[in-house]
Amino acid sequence: MPPSNTDLTGVSVISAPQSALPADAYKIAHYTIVPPRHYGRILATVLILAVLAALIRAFAVGDIEWRYVGLFLTAPAIMTGLANTILLAICAMLLGAVLGVIFAVMRLSKNPVLSTVAKLYVWLFRGAPALLQLLIWFNLALIFPRIAFPGLFDLRTVDVMTPFVAGLLGLGIQQGAYTSEVVRAGLLSVDRGQYEAAQAIGMTRLRMLRRIVMPQAMRVIVPPVGNEFIGMVKLTSLASVIQYSEMLHAAQTIYYANSRVLELLIVASIWYLVIVSVLSFGQSFVERYFGRGVAAVRHGL
Amino acid sequence: MNSTSTSPIVRAIDVCKRFGDFDALKSVNLEVDAGEVVCIIGPSGSGKSTLLRCINQLEQIDGGAIWVNAELIGYRREGTKLYHLTDAEIARQRQCVGMVFQRFNLFPHFTALANVTEGPVQVLGEPLKQAQARGRALLAQVGLADKENAYPSELSGGQQQRVAIARGLAMRPEIMLFDEPTSALDPELVGDVLSVMKDLATSGMTMVVVTHELGFAREVADRIVFMDQGEIIEVGLARDLLSSPRQKRTQDFILAVRA
Numbered sequence: 001m002p003p004s005n006t007d008l009t010g011v012s013v014i015s016a017p018q019s020a021l022p023a024d025a026y027k028i029a030h031y032t033i034v035p036p037r038h039y040g041r042i043l044a045t046v047l048i049l050a051v052l053a054a055l056i057r058a059f060a061v062g063d064i065e066w067r068y069v070g071l072f073l074t075a076p077a078i079m080t081g082l083a084n085t086i087l088l089a090i091c092a093m094l095l096g097a098v099l100g101v102i103f104a105v106m107r108l109s110k111n112p113v114l115s116t117v118a119k120l121y122v123w124l125f126r127g128a129p130a131l132l133q134l135l136i137w138f139n140l141a142l143i144f145p146r147i148a149f150p151g152l153f154d155l156r157t158v159d160v161m162t163p164f165v166a167g168l169l170g171l172g173i174q175q176g177a178y179t180s181e182v183v184r185a186g187l188l189s190v191d192r193g194q195y196e197a198a199q200a201i202g203m204t205r206l207r208m209l210r211r212i213v214m215p216q217a218m219r220v221i222v223p224p225v226g227n228e229f230i231g232m233v234k235l236t237s238l239a240s241v242i243q244y245s246e247m248l249h250a251a252q253t254i255y256y257a258n259s260r261v262l263e264l265l266i267v268a269s270i271w272y273l274v275i276v277s278v279l280s281f282g283q284s285f286v287e288r289y290f291g292r293g294v295a296a297v298r299h300g301l
Numbered sequence: 302m303n304s305t306s307t308s309p310i311v312r313a314i315d316v317c318k319r320f321g322d323f324d325a326l327k328s329v330n331l332e333v334d335a336g337e338v339v340c341i342i343g344p345s346g347s348g349k350s351t352l353l354r355c356i357n358q359l360e361q362i363d364g365g366a367i368w369v370n371a372e373l374i375g376y377r378r379e380g381t382k383l384y385h386l387t388d389a390e391i392a393r394q395r396q397c398v399g400m401v402f403q404r405f406n407l408f409p410h411f412t413a414l415a416n417v418t419e420g421p422v423q424v425l426g427e428p429l430k431q432a433q434a435r436g437r438a439l440l441a442q443v444g445l446a447d448k449e450n451a452y453p454s455e456l457s458g459g460q461q462q463r464v465a466i467a468r469g470l471a472m473r474p475e476i477m478l479f480d481e482p483t484s485a486l487d488p489e490l491v492g493d494v495l496s497v498m499k500d501l502a503t504s505g506m507t508m509v510v511v512t513h514e515l516g517f518a519r520e521v522a523d524r525i526v527f528m529d530q531g532e533i534i535e536v537g538l539a540r541d542l543l544s545s546p547r548q549k550r551t552q553d554f555i556l557a558v559r560a
Binding site for chain 2: 191193194196197198199200201202203204205207211212215216290292293294
């Protein structure tokens, strides 16, 4: 039992002390404090361990040749797929971030044309499924057979629109629509007084955004964007349908040949988990950097 | 933009400002000479902060005109036409006007020193070393020489407001505007900020101070402006206006504040 106000005498200390009580009844500073027992935690641990054991057993006795998982984990085709997944995720996210910032600033602009265009962009590219957008970019040649700028270049669309380029545009542009909303939330989170203080020392709007507003908005922007980056890593698997040889595509190509379906899916899952773990780790550093000067609640809300 | 001795630092002529249906400023006229300290007092909602914000173009005026340092603000005059200035031109006009806010508005992601050097380095293009040396001197001037590496969140309200004053001074302004600089402070911290402002006034800085500190106004101000309901009701020398106000509304306000 934790020490409480009524432990010693049954009389609440808050009420006026009774004169009859001996003086040493209040000298309890040297008593041992017994911490509370967390029975809930113990019970939860036992239950979860039991479920985990059952799962592990199911995978161990199931029809999975674990040998193959080890064998293919570092196979050259899987490694190429891994590299392509990372490449596409980073490029598409960069494109999304750039578009996100541009359209968020446009959306908050005083210029009604810019802000309407930004609204339309978000509406359109957030509205259509990512898979569908990938397919449209990949088949762009059906609408625009050639991409040309008079005097500079003239190319066949099928040559330009490789699976990588289609994947980059499809995923990056729809990501930009989501990211612009995150960036807008970040910009709105910065106190009005910060805008005014920046203006008062003679900053132009662009410099104010770059030096004062964006660095503070980043504190709000980073956690959801980290979340979206992780989503993007997994979203790249959609590019397998347009023949981009990312990781899922590589795993599929192998299991079509050797029929070790589950083994190769496990291989792919392991690598996705590795990438996501590295990203989560990196995110905490970025958050710390942008959180400087701010005493934030991190744990134990 | 040379200031000549004949023209005042601020000249506001028939300034009007509306927020929707509300007339925040109704044809306000005010002149502030170089080296002068003007305190604006009045009940809340009287338009005193709005007037200050119009001088720094944080609010756009709806009527009248304001000259700062003999330069018409917000517009370029060509013949009988007025053209709106661009964002960059307005930013340049603000450089010679320092502003201190009620809620400090320090940049929380910069240290005290970086708050002070941000303007000179980014806006005026001063070399970092030079700006830092001057920034340290300014922090010393406001009594915070030992706090240059502290972030705003590590400083008390009074200390933050003194950093904000140093930040404004770093731009070498022709005039400093103070918008209720002590209203957000705990009572025991007000004195430090007021004494820094007093030193500044003694050094000859032109200042316009919106304040509720009548004691400060009496001691430091050359003139006091009393505003009510968007109008300047009375302007007078500091002693005269506080001890023998001519207008009924001024008398009522001073009695109410004293009570």
